[in-house]
Amino acid sequence: MVLSNRGLKALQDVNLEKEILEIGIPVDKRCIHTGKDSITYQSYGKFGEVIYSLSRGLLNKKW
Numbered sequence: 775m776v777l778s779n780r781g782l783k784a785l786q787d788v789n790l791e792k793e794i795l796e797i798g799i800p801v802d803k804r805c806i807h808t809g810k811d812s813i814t815y816q817s818y819g820k821f822g823e824v825i826y827s828l829s830r831g832l833l834n835k836k837w
Contacts, residue, residue, distance in 0.1 A: 775833070776801070777826040793836070798826030 777785075777798060785791040802814045802824045818825050 775828045777828055779823075792797075794833075795826065797831050797832045797836075798828050800824040801827050830837070 777794070780802075782791055785794055801818065802822075803817045806814045806816055817823075831834055
């Protein structure tokens with residue numbers, strides 16, 4: 775599961791952003807396999823912007 779800015783805003787509104795980000799892994803780009811042994815990368819946003827990868831299992835254990 776991934777968390778983007780829109781989800782972060784919702785978590786901020788209910789004071790859960792910090793707690794959830796503690797278990798998130800920041801990801802700044804995706805890997806695109808364009809052919810045999812050929813890989814390119816595409817950023818998720820402008821310089822420095824990330825989305826957060828979250829484990830559903832860890833989220834379920836939180837509550």
